[in-house]
Amino acid sequence: MRRHLFILEFALSGLCRRRYKNLALLVAYSLLIFIISSILFLTHALKREAELLLQSSPEITVQRLMAGRHALVPVDWVDTIVSIPGVIDASPRYWGYYYDPFTGANFTVLGVRSSEFPLKGREDLDPEDCLIGSGVSETGLLRTGDSLVMVDPEGIARPFRVAGVFSTSSSILTNDLVVLKEETIKRFFQIPEGYAVDLVVRVANPSEIDTIAKKIKEKIPSSRPITRTEILRTYESLFDWRSGMVLSMFIGALLAFFIFAWDKATGLSAEERREIGVLKAIGWDSSDIMEMKFWEGLVLSSLAYLTGTITGFVHVFMLGAPLLESALKGWSVLFPSLKLRPVIEVYQLMVLLFLTVVPYMAATIAPSWKAAMTDPEEVIRS
Amino acid sequence: MKYRRFLILLITESLILLGLLLWGHYRGQTEFVRLTGLKDLVTSLMLTDLSIWTEARYTRHPSQTDLFSAFQDCPGCLEHFPSGSIVSVPPHLRRPEEIP
Numbered sequence: 001m002r003r004h005l006f007i008l009e010f011a012l013s014g015l016c017r018r019r020y021k022n023l024a025l026l027v028a029y030s031l032l033i034f035i036i037s038s039i040l041f042l043t044h045a046l047k048r049e050a051e052l053l054l055q056s057s058p059e060i061t062v063q064r065l066m067a068g069r070h071a072l073v074p075v076d077w078v079d080t081i082v083s084i085p086g087v088i089d090a091s092p093r094y095w096g097y098y099y100d101p102f103t104g105a106n107f108t109v110l111g112v113r114s115s116e117f118p119l120k121g122r123e124d125l126d127p128e129d130c131l132i133g134s135g136v137s138e139t140g141l142l143r144t145g146d147s148l149v150m151v152d153p154e155g156i157a158r159p160f161r162v163a164g165v166f167s168t169s170s171s172i173l174t175n176d177l178v179v180l181k182e183e184t185i186k187r188f189f190q191i192p193e194g195y196a197v198d199l200v201v202r203v204a205n206p207s208e209i210d211t212i213a214k215k216i217k218e219k220i221p222s223s224r225p226i227t228r229t230e231i232l233r234t235y236e237s238l239f240d241w242r243s244g245m246v247l248s249m250f251i252g253a254l255l256a257f258f259i260f261a262w263d264k265a266t267g268l269s270a271e272e273r274r275e276i277g278v279l280k281a282i283g284w285d286s287s288d289i290m291e292m293k294f295w296e297g298l299v300l301s302s303l304a305y306l307t308g309t310i311t312g313f314v315h316v317f318m319l320g321a322p323l324l325e326s327a328l329k330g331w332s333v334l335f336p337s338l339k340l341r342p343v344i345e346v347y348q349l350m351v352l353l354f355l356t357v358v359p360y361m362a363a364t365i366a367p368s369w370k371a372a373m374t375d376p377e378e379v380i381r382s
Numbered sequence: 383m384k385y386r387r388f389l390i391l392l393i394t395e396s397l398i399l400l401g402l403l404l405w406g407h408y409r410g411q412t413e414f415v416r417l418t419g420l421k422d423l424v425t426s427l428m429l430t431d432l433s434i435w436t437e438a439r440y441t442r443h444p445s446q447t448d449l450f451s452a453f454q455d456c457p458g459c460l461e462h463f464p465s466g467s468i469v470s471v472p473p474h475l476r477r478p479e480e481i482p
Contacts, residue, residue: 005385012384050432052417056424061446093428097439106436110427133433170420175433176442198446200428226445231430234445299388306395313402317409332437341413342406 007288011295014275026304028260033308033356034315035253040348041316042324043239045340049172050235057231059209060201062090062216063224072195077220081201084215086208092196094185098150098178103139105333109150109178111185125181130160134168135175135334148178153190160184171336201225257356261363273371280376289372290365297364301357309352317342 015022062081064073073092081090094111112125125131130148132140142148147159166174180188191197201216203209213225276289315321320338321328329335423429435441 008385008388009383012388016384046432046434049417052414053420053424053432054430056421057430058428061430063446091428097442106438106442108433108436108442112427135433135436169416170423172432172434173420173423173427173429176436177427177433179427226430231445235432238444302392303395306392306399310395310399310402313399313406317406328434332435332441334433334436336433341410341417343410344403344406 004291007291008295008299011292012299014292015296015299018271022300026300026307029300029304029356029360030307030311032253032257032260033304033352034311036257036356037309037312037352038315038321038324039253040352041312041344042321042338042340044345044348045316045343046338047236047239048343049341050239051232053173054228054231054235057228058200059203059206059228060213060216061093061226061231062199062201062220063226064198064222065224066222072191072197073199073223075194075196077199077223080219081199081216084212084219086204086212088202088204090199090201093198093200094182094189094191095197096185096189100140100150103333105136105139106176107136107150107178107334108176109180109185109188111180111182113182125163125179126161127181127184128159128161129163129181131164131166131177131179132162133166133174133177133334134171135336136178137162137165139334150178150188152188158188168337169339172338175336176334254355258359261359272368276368276371277376277378280372286369286372290369293365293368294361297361301360305353305357308356309349313342313344316340 064071075092078090096109098107098109142162144162146162148162149157149159151157203212209227213227216223216225279289431443431445440447
């Protein structure tokens with residue numbers, strides 16, 4: 001044990017002799033782990049949040065495709081769908097997008113029936129009232145009692161009184177929402193009578209959802225049923241660290257790390273080679289030199305791993321990932337505050353460990369092994 | 383002895399990480415209650431997507447996009463198709479106030 005501690009002590013002294021170089025290395029290494037861990041933590045937390053929340057999304061959403069594009073759905077499809085055994089209910093949904101030229105933001109305008117009214121303490125919305133998400137409220141500087149003005153397809157400005165603002169705690173769902181009464185949204189978007197934007201189908205037995213979706217497609221060939229599983233899978237793949245958006249952010253950081261490790265692996269500096277030669281000449285075994293290099297790698301990578309992981313955690317779960325926000329935001333004017341539920345699994349910490357520490361350790365030990373195997377005189381002279 | 387200082391630093395950092403994970407676990411349980419409350423909102427408003435990216439309809443509602451074009455209509459946006467990734471954004475789209 002004492003022998004190992006002495007070799008560790010020697011390795012630390014070696015690192016201290018090249019303190020500025022190693023300090024710079026530690027900072028760069030920690031920064032890379034910070035970026036990679038931030039991306040991993042953020043996407044994993046978003047994935048889990050989507051998974052939890054969208055479990056309550058509609059079992060089946062039915063769209064209509066016409067000439068290869070979405071089209072309004074005839075409300076009489078409801079009767080056809082309800083006649084399928086296992087379907088409890090089918091109801092039309094009225095919603096759309098509104099581009100607000102004053103703020104440059106896109107709102108999602110949603111119609112609700114009285115029975116679905118989401119504001120506690122009130123039973124209904126007046127036809128000229130609306131509920132808005134916190135993002136809409138902040139962007140338009142609107143408070144309860146103010147008027148939200150939206151221009152209808154005829155170019156007439158329609159004021160809607162803000163009856164309530166969704167709390168910021170629900171902003172991941174409601175940030176850009178403008179909720180109107182169903183009749184109001186139909187009138188505002190001029191949706192023809194007998195049509196809806198899509199249909200929502202409730203199914204008695206969740207295991208029958210796929211079968212019922214197939215039956216809907218058979219009965220109405222121009223329909224496009226989207227099941228809840230498909231919704232959940234969409235978010236799972238969207239936030240999976242191995243695919244899509246995340247990979248595009250992740251790959252840069254990872255490539256930087258591999259260049260860093262590759263640089264380390266391609267060889268030792270003349271000073272390091274001379275040190276190995278001298279140590280061998282005074283009687284160190286190759287195994288001792290390997291152990292010393294192992295300790296050097298372990299000291300740097302364990303400190304960088306812990307520092308990077310701690311700062312990544314604080315960045316994502318305590319500060320709301322401000323450095324990643326601009327990358328995620330894109331052109332979005334409205335972007336929810338990312339107050340995410342801290343979900344960290346051992347799997348993530350292991351992924352981080354294997355992606356960063358293991359290649360670095362290998363990159364440190366491999367060239368040292370080569371140098372340690374060579375004759376000391378040759379090493380010193382070279 | 384340098385190794386003592388190193389071990390103290392290592393243990394301190396490990397304890398900080400452990401503390402953060404424990405805090406995360408505790409906070410996660412509190413947040414779980416909040417999110418469970420939000421599930422009622424998803425049900426009552428019949429929501430299908432999270433309100434994260436509001437810049438385009440296929441990013442606002444990724445689960446409801448067309449079958450044939452996952453990222454459509456917007457040159458310069460993240461694209462499945464190579465041409466969409468290399469065509470730059472028309473200048474008038476960069477200045478929302480000029481859109482009639």
